Amino acid sequence: MLHHVGIFPDGIVGHSVGELGCAYADGCFTAEQTVLAAYSRGKAIMESKLPAGAMAAVGLTWEEAKARCPSDIFPACHNAKDSVSISGPVESIRKFVEQLKSEGIFAKEVKSSGQAFHSKYIASAGPKLKEALEKIVKNPKPRSSKWISSSIAEKDWNSPIAKDCSVAYHVNNLLSPVLFQEALAHVPETALIVEIAPHCLLQAILKRSVGSESINVGVMSRNAPDNSVYFLSAIGKMFIAGQNPRVDNLYKKVSFPVALGTPMISSMIKWDHSTSWEVAKFGQVSFLIGKCLKIPDRLLK
Secondary structure, three states: OOOOOOOOOOEEEEOOOEEEHHHHHHOOOHHHHHHHHHHHHHHHHHHHOOOOEEEEEOOOHHHHHHHOOOOOOEEEEEOOOOOEEEEEHHHHHHHHHHHHHHHOOOEEEEEEOOOOOOHHHHHOOOHHHHHHHHOOOOOOOOOOOOOOOOOHHHOOOOOOHHHOOOOHHHHHHHOEOOOHHHHOOOOOOEEEEOOOOOOOOOOOHHHHHHHOOOOOHHHHHHHOHHHHHHHHHHHHHHHHHOOOOOOOHHHOOOEEEOOOOOOOOOHHHHEEEEEEEEOOOOOOOOOOEEEEEEHHHHOOO
């Protein structure tokens, strides 16, 4: 939809499964491939009979998390300088969360559908995802320089696995830690950042990681009464930030002259006689009584 109104990114970063969205935005996946890849990812996890797992968000640095996590818990997502998601067995995560809380450190379990994502506990889902993706991604396309990887360490960005939007790349994405903070380090401090997700989950992280001068816009929110209105509001924010969206592309084109049978709107516009006011007629002593036009609200939208 953003492409449809003439808004194109200078850079693309994805968080976890969000890299499937990057594949589409970068032109590596079609819309069909993106949907099938996302479906295959979920199906592989559900069919692998993985051990029950949990995840939590903790207020530690990446290095602190690696040093402090018990042997059966792993740092999974480096979200911000002092924000890390950890993965592990359910009971171990709960105990560690309580321990951190007792020390005055932020720690909170997060919903992860009973899975310990981006850790060794989902390794058995890798082969199933690989098998499914090989039927979807038959001719991998090269990733452009716009796409900043968050699933491969920067020192390996020139490696073969990082080159293409391949089966290997996306299997690695599922199994490897999310290096989101490292990827965001390449985003300019004054960037306009558009978060494309079912909810504006990363807004706080983006503000903290990129800087207060960045402009962050979410396009959907689970709390919005009408997400179509929320999306149009987001387009407006992008306009204020300096973009020039082609909003006219959202509406059906009108060809002129219109056909003879086109209904006219003149019959919908009537004089509103509910209010009268005096209007001075300069140069004379008399006054005129003014009336206003009454236009239906639907014509003003």
